[in-house]
Amino acid sequence: MTQGTIHNREAFLDNIANKLGRERRTKVSKPSWNYRPQWEVFKGDSQDELLATFKKACEPVHTSVKETKAEALPSALAELLTTYGGGSIVVGQDPRFHDFGLQEVLDQNETHIWDTDLGALNIDKAKEANIGISFSDISLAESGTAVFFNDKYKARSISLLPITSIVIVPKSIIVPRITQAMKVIQDRVQAGEMIEPYINMVSGPSNSADIEMNLVVGVHGPIKVAYLIVLDR
Amino acid sequence: MPMKIGTEPFFDRVDKGLQDQFMRQAMVSAQDSLRERKLKATTGDRSLIDWELWRNAGEEIRRHTLENLDYYLQQLSETYSARGGHVYFAATAEEANQYIQEVVKKKGAKKVVKAKSMVTEEIGLNEALEAVGCDVLESDLAEYILQLDDHDRPSHIVVPSLHKNKEQIRDTFREKRGYTKTEKPEELAAFAREELREAFLNADVGITGCNFAVADSGSIALVTNEGNANMVTTLPETQITVMGMERIVPSWEELDVLVTLLCRSAVGQKLTTYVTGLTPDIEAGSVDSPRDYHLVIVDAGRSKALGTEFQSALHCIRCAACVNVCPVYRHIGGHSYGSIYQGPIGAVLSPILGGYEEYGELPYASSLCAACTEACPVKIPLHEHLIRHRQHYVAGAGKAKSGEKLSMKAFAIGASHPSLFQMAKKMAPTMLKPFTKDENISKGPGPMKPWTEIRDFPAPSRDDFRKWFEDHKRKEANLK
Numbered sequence: 001m002t003q004g005t006i007h008n009r010e011a012f013l014d015n016i017a018n019k020l021g022r023e024r025r026t027k028v029s030k031p032s033w034n035y036r037p038q039w040e041v042f043k044g045d046s047q048d049e050l051l052a053t054f055k056k057a058c059e060p061v062h063t064s065v066k067e068t069k070a071e072a073l074p075s076a077l078a079e080l081l082t083t084y085g086g087g088s089i090v091v092g093q094d095p096r097f098h099d100f101g102l103q104e105v106l107d108q109n110e111t112h113i114w115d116t117d118l119g120a121l122n123i124d125k126a127k128e129a130n131i132g133i134s135f136s137d138i139s140l141a142e143s144g145t146a147v148f149f150n151d152k153y154k155a156r157s158i159s160l161l162p163i164t165s166i167v168i169v170p171k172s173i174i175v176p177r178i179t180q181a182m183k184v185i186q187d188r189v190q191a192g193e194m195i196e197p198y199i200n201m202v203s204g205p206s207n208s209a210d211i212e213m214n215l216v217v218g219v220h221g222p223i224k225v226a227y228l229i230v231l232d233r
Numbered sequence: 234m235p236m237k238i239g240t241e242p243f244f245d246r247v248d249k250g251l252q253d254q255f256m257r258q259a260m261v262s263a264q265d266s267l268r269e270r271k272l273k274a275t276t277g278d279r280s281l282i283d284w285e286l287w288r289n290a291g292e293e294i295r296r297h298t299l300e301n302l303d304y305y306l307q308q309l310s311e312t313y314s315a316r317g318g319h320v321y322f323a324a325t326a327e328e329a330n331q332y333i334q335e336v337v338k339k340k341g342a343k344k345v346v347k348a349k350s351m352v353t354e355e356i357g358l359n360e361a362l363e364a365v366g367c368d369v370l371e372s373d374l375a376e377y378i379l380q381l382d383d384h385d386r387p388s389h390i391v392v393p394s395l396h397k398n399k400e401q402i403r404d405t406f407r408e409k410r411g412y413t414k415t416e417k418p419e420e421l422a423a424f425a426r427e428e429l430r431e432a433f434l435n436a437d438v439g440i441t442g443c444n445f446a447v448a449d450s451g452s453i454a455l456v457t458n459e460g461n462a463n464m465v466t467t468l469p470e471t472q473i474t475v476m477g478m479e480r481i482v483p484s485w486e487e488l489d490v491l492v493t494l495l496c497r498s499a500v501g502q503k504l505t506t507y508v509t510g511l512t513p514d515i516e517a518g519s520v521d522s523p524r525d526y527h528l529v530i531v532d533a534g535r536s537k538a539l540g541t542e543f544q545s546a547l548h549c550i551r552c553a554a555c556v557n558v559c560p561v562y563r564h565i566g567g568h569s570y571g572s573i574y575q576g577p578i579g580a581v582l583s584p585i586l587g588g589y590e591e592y593g594e595l596p597y598a599s600s601l602c603a604a605c606t607e608a609c610p611v612k613i614p615l616h617e618h619l620i621r622h623r624q625h626y627v628a629g630a631g632k633a634k635s636g637e638k639l640s641m642k643a644f645a646i647g648a649s650h651p652s653l654f655q656m657a658k659k660m661a662p663t664m665l666k667p668f669t670k671d672e673n674i675s676k677g678p679g680p681m682k683p684w685t686e687i688r689d690f691p692a693p694s695r696d697d698f699r700k701w702f703e704d705h706k707r708k709e710a711n712l713k
Binding site: 001002003004005006007008009011012013015016017019020021024025026027028030031033034035036037038040041042057061114116118119120122123126127140142143144145151152155156157160178179182183185186189190194195196197198199200201202203204205206207208209210211212213214216218219220221222 | 259262263266280281282283286287289290293294297300301302303304305306307310313314315316317318319320321322323324328332372373374375378392393394395398399402418419421422423425426429430433434449450452458459460461463464466467468478483484485486488489490492493500502503504505506507508509510511512513514515516518519520521522526530532536537539540
């Protein structure tokens with residue numbers, strides 16, 4: 001990969017070391033932290049308990065939840081698309097749509113599948129789309145969050161630009177909290193893997209309380225978010 | 234516009250704040266609401282087991298990181314540039330602005346869209362970009378409101394437009410952008426969404442701040458609710474991140490703890506709507522991602538705190554929990570501080586970054602009740618820092634008034650010479666008699682004036698404690 005440039009580093013860091021009253025440090029090991037409360041939250045909870053926590057956390061973040069078995073997923077998705085007004089849809093190039101048997105539903109709708117060869121046309125399609133459909137890569141029970149490892153195929157615009165974001169959540173990927181997702185990322189960094197350029201943890205529709213502290217749901221991102229939980233995947 | 238807000242003297246700003254009834258009411262209800270939400274999400278959330286353990290974890294991480302800041306910044310610059318990003322270390326605000334000006338000039342960029350960032354407010358980046366012909370648009374709803382309203386300044390670190398009511402915002406939108414709907418927040422926000430959508434799509438450059446950089450992966454973590462930071466980091470071709478040099482964690486493991494502390498302490502959310510990790514990837518071939526990444530790491534006075542008694546002030550994660558419990562902020566509001574950093578952390582940071590000459594009076598905007606220290610999620614001893622600042626100020630740092638210096642000197646002489654002390658004690662009731670009514674002073678002279686303008690001062694008694702105690706002991710002895 002092409003290396004970027006670094007400017008003014010040595011004088012800047014020398015000044016820091018000087019202010020700290022020592023020589024520059026070139027090797028530091030992280031200490032073994034005395035406090036790690038994050039690992040105690042929902043420790044030992046079963047997948048059913050985590051699902052219950054996840055669903056409860058969706059309420060305050062204005063996210064609706066539907067549950068289905070895998071075999072009924074296509075009809076559940078079709079129904080959800082109708083609920084949110086149907087129309088144009090955008091999805092990523094994600095093999096899970098095929099794995100979960102959703103190709104037919106996509107074909108039956110006005111669906112744009114993200115294609116990098118089409119360049120900026122993808123963005124036009126996404127901003128005009130009524131619904132974006134994505135798969136959550138990890139879901140966080142504590143906060144009702146969907147984690148997306150976005151790349152050029154699973155584009156970040158899909159859960160951002162359309163008015164409604166529908167997210168498919170296999171029950172098996174629900175973890176207690178952000179801690180477990182961070183651990184997955186951390187392990188990949190330590191193994192020398194290239195992490196995705198955009199790791200996005202999304203909890204509900206965009207919102208703001210900037211006007212007299214009144215909560216307004218739907219600012220720059222989607223106005224509605226719905227989860228479709230697949231109970232046996 | 235840089236860190237400073239306004240040119241009026243401190244007490245004049247405070248008077249102005251005290252007279253602004255809407256602002257005062259807004260501060261009260263905002264503080265109450267934010268504080269209640271924070272308590273519910275911290276000490277009130279049993280699933281966290283014990284909030285104090287989280288605070289300890291946060292303090293431990295911040296201390297280690299700041300003690301090894303040179304190492305982690307070096308690591309960050311290596312990992313960020315290894316993925317094709319450019320890193321610029323800026324010792325001053327001017328250096329940071331010059332570099333960013335160069336980047337936009339080389340790109341021939343004219344349209345810049347920004348997400349909320351206190352550090353870019355601090356260095357006056359908007360003005361620097363406008364000076365080279367750029368059209369700069371703030372996209373955070375609060376910042377957008379302030380920008381439209383003739384570049385008004387933030388009054389709260391997390392909710393910058395707290396001092397404005399919805400009618401004022403409606404009128405600003407009407408006057409500046411031809412808005413035709415009502416003052417309903419939903420309609421105002423929908424209007425901003427429409428206005429900004431095209432701006433995001435057409436921008437050449439996107440600029441964000443940085444909640445935390447992750448040293449070992451070269452990532453920038455952004456913690457937001459509106460989705461504008463995601464727009465800013467998705468659509469423009471060039472991405473510039475500006476970070477205060479202390480806003481860094483060693484790895485994603487520590488990011489977990491600090492993001493949790495930030496979201497819960499700032500707005501009482503378990504997580505904000507968006508927690509986004511952005512890592513340069515110039516060869517990813519994405520259609521909807523930047524192609525050119527720049528990270529500007531800013532000192533601008535921060536290193537003055539390193540190795541000093543104020544080092545822990547740099548542990549701050551900008552949650553404003555201290556602001557939301559401060560009784561002084563509650564009454565005087567954000568603009569009275571004269572700095573973009575308000576409340577207790579503002580009164581600690583501003584003199585470090587901007588010097589005692591400009592901000593030496595701010596540490597006095599505190600009752601030293603220590604509610605701030607108790608609220609801080611990373612356990613910065615804020616009220617102790619305020620006392621230390623006062624000591625430096627009175628000892629001659631900055632522009633402590635000569636009268637104040639003289640009176641402190643006179644007090645020191647008087648208090649260290651028993652005869653002088655006795656004499657002053659005896660004279661005080663007589664000297665203050667013209668100002669005394671019903672054993673209270675309500676219009677005191679000189680240094681007592683600011684105090685007695687708003688509350689009575691008890692007049693010194695003719696009897697002193699020592700004499701009373703001796704009499705008391707004698708009576709006790711006689712009774713036996």
